Amino acid sequence: xxxxxxxxxxxxxxxxxxxxxxxxxxxxxxxxxxxxxxxxxxxxxxxxxxxxxxxxxxxxxxxxxxxxxxxxxxxxxxxxxxxxxxxxxxxxxxxxxxxxxxxxxxxxxxxxxxxxxxxxxxxxxxxxxxxxxxxxxxxxxxxxxxxxxxxxxxxxxxxxxxxxxxxxxxxxxxxxxxxxxxxxxxxxxxxxxxxxxxxxxxxxxxxxxxxxxxxxxxxxxxxxxxxxxxxxxxxxxxxxxxxxxxxxxxxxxxxxxxxxxxxxxxxxxxxxxxxxxxxxxxxxxxxxxxxxxxxxxxxxxxxxxxxxxxxxxxxxxxxxxxxxxxxxxxxxxxxxxxxxxxxxxxxxxxxxxxxxxxxxxxxxxxxxxxxxxxxxxxxxxxxxxxxxxxxxxxxxxxxxxxxxxxxxxxxxxxxxxxxxxxxxxxxxxxxxxxxxxxxxxxxxxxxxxxxxxxxxxxxxxxxxxxxxxxxxxxxxxxxxxxxxxxx
Amino acid sequence: xxxxxxxxxxxxxxxxxxxxxxxxxxxxxxxxxxxxxxxxxxxxxxxxxxxxxxxxxxxxxxxxxxxxxxxxxxxxxxxxxxxxxxxxxxxxxxxxxxxxxxxxxxxxxxxxxxxxxxxxxxxxxxxxxxxxxxxxxxxxxxxxxxxxxxxxxxxxxxxxxxxxxxxxxxxxxxxxx
Numbered sequence: 133x134x135x136x137x138x139x140x141x142x143x144x145x146x147x148x149x150x151x152x153x154x155x156x157x158x159x160x161x162x163x164x165x166x167x168x169x170x171x172x173x174x175x176x177x178x179x180x181x182x183x184x185x186x187x188x189x190x191x192x193x194x195x196x197x198x199x200x201x202x203x204x205x206x207x208x209x210x211x212x213x214x215x216x217x218x219x220x221x222x223x224x225x226x227x228x229x230x231x232x233x234x235x236x237x238x239x240x241x242x243x244x245x246x247x248x249x250x251x252x253x254x255x256x257x258x259x260x261x262x263x264x265x266x267x268x269x270x271x272x273x274x275x276x277x278x279x280x281x282x283x284x285x286x287x288x289x290x291x292x293x294x295x296x297x298x299x300x301x302x303x304x305x306x307x308x309x310x311x312x313x314x315x316x317x318x319x320x321x322x323x324x325x326x327x328x329x330x331x332x333x334x335x336x337x338x339x340x341x342x343x344x345x346x347x348x349x350x351x352x353x354x355x356x357x358x359x360x361x362x363x364x365x366x367x368x369x370x371x372x373x374x375x376x377x378x379x380x381x382x383x384x385x386x387x388x389x390x391x392x393x394x395x396x397x398x399x400x401x402x403x404x405x406x407x408x409x410x411x412x413x414x415x416x417x418x419x420x421x422x423x424x425x426x427x428x429x430x431x432x433x434x435x436x437x438x439x440x441x442x443x444x445x446x447x448x449x450x451x452x453x454x455x456x457x458x459x460x461x462x463x464x465x466x467x468x469x470x471x472x473x474x475x476x477x478x479x480x481x482x483x484x485x486x487x488x489x490x491x492x493x494x495x496x497x498x499x500x501x502x503x504x505x506x507x508x509x510x511x512x513x514x515x516x517x518x519x520x521x522x523x524x525x526x527x528x529x530x531x532x533x534x535x536x537x538x539x540x541x542x543x544x545x546x547x548x549x550x551x552x553x554x555x556x557x558x559x560x561x562x563x564x565x566x567x568x569x570x571x572x573x574x575x576x577x578x579x580x581x582x583x584x585x586x587x588x589x590x591x592x593x594x595x596x597x598x599x600x601x602x603x604x605x606x607x608x609x610x611x612x613x614x615x616x617x618x619x
Numbered sequence: 620x621x622x623x624x625x626x627x628x629x630x631x632x633x634x635x636x637x638x639x640x641x642x643x644x645x646x647x648x649x650x651x652x653x654x655x656x657x658x659x660x661x662x663x664x665x666x667x668x669x670x671x672x673x674x675x676x677x678x679x680x681x682x683x684x685x686x687x688x689x690x691x692x693x694x695x696x697x698x699x700x701x702x703x704x705x706x707x708x709x710x711x712x713x714x715x716x717x718x719x720x721x722x723x724x725x726x727x728x729x730x731x732x733x734x735x736x737x738x739x740x741x742x743x744x745x746x747x748x749x750x751x752x753x754x755x756x757x758x759x760x761x762x763x764x765x766x767x768x769x770x771x772x773x774x775x776x777x778x779x780x781x782x783x784x785x786x787x788x789x790x791x792x793x794x795x796x
Contacts, residue, residue, distance in 0.1 A: 196769070
């Protein structure tokens with residue numbers, strides 16, 4: 133059974149209790165009481181006759197008819213007994229007493245044997261004729277009493293119910309007001325006067341609470357606005373900071389680039405220098421013919437072309453355009469290795485790109501290249517330190533490209549001695565560096581992790597190996613719909 | 620003539636000490652005396668299987684006594700309240716009465732009645748008189764037979780000698796002082 137409101141529930145149970153208390157009384161009165169009374173009446177007559185039986189028996193035995201008459205007369209005084217017959221068995225005589233005012237109601241009979249006290253034989257039989265007039269009268273009185281108790285209970289219950297119901301209605305009003313309460317709607321105070329102090333207190337407290345909530349709501353709104361403003365400012369500040377950091381990273385990368393350019397250009401510049409010096413010498417010696425000139429110019433042209441290509445590579449790398457798209461990581465890593473190739477060779481570092489699976493990644497290729505550049509530069513710096521300390525004689529950087537389930541995995545592993553376990557958890561923090569001030573800004577790995585996790589929805593982890601460290605990039609191969617998005 | 624005849628009979632009866640005994644009265648008394656006897660506490664509690672009633676008579680009443688005995692015995696051929704009723708005859712002044720529960724005294728002589736009553740009460744034996752009038756000589760119980768039958772008890776003797784009768788008997792009896 134579902135009760136929608138507390139009042140419904142209360143009403144149901146209240147009247148249920150009323151019925152549970154009163155109906156059994158009525159049923160008991162109606163069904164059992166009469167039976168009990170009848171039984172009681174019968175028992176009373178039995179008791180009366182059992183009590184009088186010895187006296188009757190003695191009187192019969194001593195042939196005391198006058199006394200018997202008196203005894204039977206005394207029995208007849210009992211209101212419901214209408215007639216009494218005494219049948220003497222030895223001479224078949226009858227002694228009968230009948231009430232003068234005989235009633236017309238149905239008569240019940242009750243027979244009882246009289247036993248001789250001396251010879252223990254049945255000497256007479258007594259028959260009582262009785263009506264239930266008195267019983268009916270008692271029953272009516274009882275029912276009248278029960279009826280008045282019922283009415284009294286009904287009145288008491290009704291008074292209690294209606295007095296409580298008034299308070300419950302007040303509670304219902306409060307509950308309704310509370311249920312209709314909304315932050316967006318202005319609510320009128322609950323106004324009513326209850327006799328119950330508690331209800332008035334609840335109403336007052338509710339009104340006060342609503343007023344307080346409204347005040348708090350206004351304060352909250354104001355606080356929210358302030359917070360929004362603060363968050364906005366913080367985000368802007370953060371973005372500015374990140375831009376600054378990326379800029380710093382690029383600056384650092386550019387420094388690395390310039391060093392790479394210097395390394396890349398050193399050999400062609402030497403060749404060009406030698407070629408022009410040869411031309412000049414041969415021209416002064418008068419041995420410069422057209423063929424030789426063309427040969428030298430060819431050399432100069434080729435080297436200039438090489439230098440130009442180098443510039444193109446750097447320019448591509450430093451291209452600020454951030455266009456989302458699919459790219460081949462093997463090609464991107466190869467280009468970064470090209471840039472760093474001269475430096476790596478110069479520092480006796482052997483790099484190997486091992487493509488175990490051919491995969492296609494999704495993201496901004498230049499950003500990915502920047503990550504690879506950072507990892508390779510860090511590996512190079514670590515190896516150089518190991519070489520300087522002569523712990524190793526040959527630096528190696530192995531780059532693996534593979535696929536694990538739905539992920540593309542790129543591992544950059546070196547033999548640069550690894551990372552101190554105590555700082556392994558902090559290496560991706562901004563401005564954290566183990567390098568001297570001149571060599572490191574402490575934002576490379578932070579930027580790398582940021583790009584992989586925020587821009588490519590991947591992960592970047594670092595671990596130590598036996599020889600050095602291993603950085604693992606994991607990027608989902610499921611292509612999110614961000615094709616051609618330009619930020 | 621009739622007057623003479625009546626006078627003659629009266630003189631003869633006095634001379635012979637013969638008394639009047641009504642047969643109906645005897646019937647009723649034969650029936651009720653054993654019952655009254657059994658309603659006395661001492662007799663009722665006596666473990667003996669017999670209720671012994673001795674009829675005390677004087678010589679002229681021998682036949683009456685015999686008749687009484689027969690009437691009692693015919694009334695109670697079987698047991699009465701688990702006791703067999705035994706009736707014995709004892710002539711006044713000659714018989715020695717031993718171990719009896721009650722005495723039925725047929726004498727009309729006050730002196731005899733007083734002697735018997737004195738002896739019986741001393742020995743706590745219930746005595747029955749043919750007429751309630753004889754209770755004044757110290758006998759215990761009798762029966763009045765008129766329009767109705769009514770046991771009579773000698774209240775002073777009962778109290779004085781500690782006879783205890785059933786309350787129901789007391790209720791339906793009349794008392795002499």
